[in-house]
Amino acid sequence: MNEFELIDEIVATLGAAASGPLVRVGPGDDAAVTRVPPGMELISSIDALVGDVHFPAAAGPALIGYRAIMVSVSDLAAMGAEQGFVLVALNLPTDDPAWVRELTVGMREAAETLGVGLVGGNIARGPLAIAVSVHGFAPAGQALLRSGARPGDRIYVTGELGGAAAALARGGLADCRAADQLDPLARRYFRPRARLPEGIALRGRAHSAIDLSDGLLQDLGHILKASRVGARLDAAAIPVAEGATLEQALHGGDDYELCFTLAGALPPLGVPVYCIGEIVAESGLTINGKPVVTSGYQHFG
Amino acid sequence: MNEFELIDEIVATLGAAASGPLVRVGPGDDAAVTRVPPGMELISSIDALVGDVHFPAAAGPALIGYRAIMVSVSDLAAMGAEQGFVLVALNLPTDDPAWVRELTVGMREAAETLGVGLVGGNIARGPLAIAVSVHGFAPAGQALLRSGARPGDRIYVTGELGGAAAALARGGLADCRAADQLDPLARRYFRPRARLPEGIALRGRAHSAIDLSDGLLQDLGHILKASRVGARLDAAAIPVAEGATLEQALHGGDDYELCFTLAGALPPLGVPVYCIGEIVAESGLTINGKPVVTSGYQHFG
Numbered sequence: 001m002n003e004f005e006l007i008d009e010i011v012a013t014l015g016a017a018a019s020g021p022l023v024r025v026g027p028g029d030d031a032a033v034t035r036v037p038p039g040m041e042l043i044s045s046i047d048a049l050v051g052d053v054h055f056p057a058a059a060g061p062a063l064i065g066y067r068a069i070m071v072s073v074s075d076l077a078a079m080g081a082e083q084g085f086v087l088v089a090l091n092l093p094t095d096d097p098a099w100v101r102e103l104t105v106g107m108r109e110a111a112e113t114l115g116v117g118l119v120g121g122n123i124a125r126g127p128l129a130i131a132v133s134v135h136g137f138a139p140a141g142q143a144l145l146r147s148g149a150r151p152g153d154r155i156y157v158t159g160e161l162g163g164a165a166a167a168l169a170r171g172g173l174a175d176c177r178a179a180d181q182l183d184p185l186a187r188r189y190f191r192p193r194a195r196l197p198e199g200i201a202l203r204g205r206a207h208s209a210i211d212l213s214d215g216l217l218q219d220l221g222h223i224l225k226a227s228r229v230g231a232r233l234d235a236a237a238i239p240v241a242e243g244a245t246l247e248q249a250l251h252g253g254d255d256y257e258l259c260f261t262l263a264g265a266l267p268p269l270g271v272p273v274y275c276i277g278e279i280v281a282e283s284g285l286t287i288n289g290k291p292v293v294t295s296g297y298q299h300f301g
Numbered sequence: 302m303n304e305f306e307l308i309d310e311i312v313a314t315l316g317a318a319a320s321g322p323l324v325r326v327g328p329g330d331d332a333a334v335t336r337v338p339p340g341m342e343l344i345s346s347i348d349a350l351v352g353d354v355h356f357p358a359a360a361g362p363a364l365i366g367y368r369a370i371m372v373s374v375s376d377l378a379a380m381g382a383e384q385g386f387v388l389v390a391l392n393l394p395t396d397d398p399a400w401v402r403e404l405t406v407g408m409r410e411a412a413e414t415l416g417v418g419l420v421g422g423n424i425a426r427g428p429l430a431i432a433v434s435v436h437g438f439a440p441a442g443q444a445l446l447r448s449g450a451r452p453g454d455r456i457y458v459t460g461e462l463g464g465a466a467a468a469l470a471r472g473g474l475a476d477c478r479a480a481d482q483l484d485p486l487a488r489r490y491f492r493p494r495a496r497l498p499e500g501i502a503l504r505g506r507a508h509s510a511i512d513l514s515d516g517l518l519q520d521l522g523h524i525l526k527a528s529r530v531g532a533r534l535d536a537a538a539i540p541v542a543e544g545a546t547l548e549q550a551l552h553g554g555d556d557y558e559l560c561f562t563l564a565g566a567l568p569p570l571g572v573p574v575y576c577i578g579e580i581v582a583e584s585g586l587t588i589n590g591k592p593v594v595t596s597g598y599q600h601f602g
Contacts, residue, residue, distance in 0.1 A: 024342060025446065028527070030379035030511060031346035031435070033444050036337040041325060044420070045332035046434055048390035050427030078331040089349035089390075089432040119345070122432075126351030131390040131423075131432030133347055134332070143334050145326065210331060226329070 020117035032119035040137035043081035047072040051128030056174035065106025072132035077199040078211035080144040081136030085117040091126035144209040149227035153261035153279040162244030163188030165252020192256035209260035233277035321418035333420035341438035344382035348373040352429030357475035366407025373433035378500040379512035381445040382437030386418040392427035445510040450528035454562035454580040463545030464489030466553020493557035510561035534578035
């Protein structure tokens with residue numbers, strides 16, 4: 001099967017997931033053509049996931065594909081963006097149409113779940129890697145940034161933390177094949193849900209937001225740095241996922257929950273939300289009054 | 302140097318190339334925020350370049366960075382799009398800040414030359430690969446597609462073909478360090494120029510267009526397939542780059558010139574343009590009356 005036959009099959013597998021009301025030209029031309037709703041700004045990010053660095057390459061390809069879309073779109077959620085479309089660049093070491101078909105099935109499920117169109121892509125020979133660029137919309141000036149946290153804001157997170165780190169620490173993820181066979185910890189790793197509705201509900205309310213990809217302390221640290229503020233956390237308030245430790249909840253990555261700050265009443269989000277501390281004027285981060293260094297997953301250094 | 306220090310340095314090196322009049326939030330948040338001009342559709346594509354597959358990894362990093370941006374933006378040119386912005390996902394095997402700085406200098410030069418903002422990116426540990434998503438604009442309904450070629454259209458290409466293939470066949474590209482030391486053939490490979498102004502000038506005139514990344518015959522074949530037409534080419538009319546052969550001009554990739562079809566008068570493009578044949582109703586491609594199979598660079602199969 002040559003490159004173009006493989007692309008034709010991917011597009012056939014995607015079906016309606018390759019289009020949408022805002023898509024005029026989907027996969028198959030030099031580029032996709034989409035419409036941007038009036039009054040909206042465009043929100044755009046790119047992520048790359050490398051085989052056996054960011055995911056176990058031997059795991060079921062549908063699990064890999066689903067997770068690749070979800071973790072990439074999570075950046076849109078952190079901005080309070082409405083979902084638009086994604087582009088996928090796939091580097092493959094071998095010609096394995098069955099593997100690519102299963103990967104596409106997983107991507108399609110995530111795209112359909114989120115309501116994003118998978119409107120274009122690229123296939124190249126190379127060590128296994130998946131780059132996903134994600135594109136959404138927010139009313140002009142309303143995107144949630146990292147830089148708006150203010151002293152007195154309360155700090156919140158959605159959901160429970162540390163589950164994906166606990167799954168990684170336990171091991172065995174490379175043996176996982178299909179979503180319906182995952183135990184709860186493995187689901188935390190393979191089946192995150194990009195918090196798009198929650199991010200949208202926070203527009204005009206939250207002063208700052210970020211998604212938790214590298215660990216709570218490190219990601220909150222980005223908000224503190226961008227906003228030039230500090231934070232006080234209450235260890236007992238950190239929501240630790242069942243099967244995880246407080247350490248994993250503080251430092252573990254891959255949960256893709258939202259962390260945000262706001263003053264005043266919390267809008268209804270429809271998911272568990274926990275207040276874990278507050279923003280203070282003095283720089284630095286303390287937990288139960290003790291200074292901590294923000295750290296988490298770093299690719300280098 | 303950790304991941305975040307490296308990103309800070311990349312952003313500092315980019316300087317004004319990370320922003321632009323349509324950019325409200327550039328690198329440093331979860332996503333970039335940009336404005337889309339009124340009445341414009343969004344044109345988006347993604348490319349991936351793998352070290353020692355799509356470029357010699359040992360070549361000068363500024364050459365690699367410049368070329369990565371140019372070849373990716375070439376897809377916008379093929380659509381007749383106006384330049385907008387790009388996102389770059391960089392997978393790096395080692396922590397080499399000097400290499401990344403030079404790569405960024407090359408990317409900055411290409412971005413400034415084209416007038417695109419490099420508004421976001423991602424850095425990950427992994428085998429060397431560069432994914433670039435590119436985004437531009439075209440007035441609603443005016444993007445150039447592959448599917449509009451009609452019998453009677455003349456087929457044109459910009460520039461001369463085969464030079465990049467001749468440079469690859471000659472070898473030695475891995476030893477190239479800097480743009481000012483390249484001989485003409487090596488320039489054909491490392492210093493393509495995305496044909497953005499030419500694509501824009503062809504809007505409303507050309508019936509179809511594609512950029513020549515995989516070879517004239519293969520890329521023209523995509524137009525023929527999408528438009529359900531055939532083509533007759535005149536071998537003597539194919540513009541062969543100095544130092545290249547007709548075979549390289551027909552089958553060699555990496556030239557990033559435009560191939561387009563139109564009826565009637567050719568608009569002034571400001572670069573050499575050659576009429577190489579015409580579109581016919583009968584399917585298939587002939588050169589001097591002899592049927593040929595479209596082929597070129599395929600990543601698989």
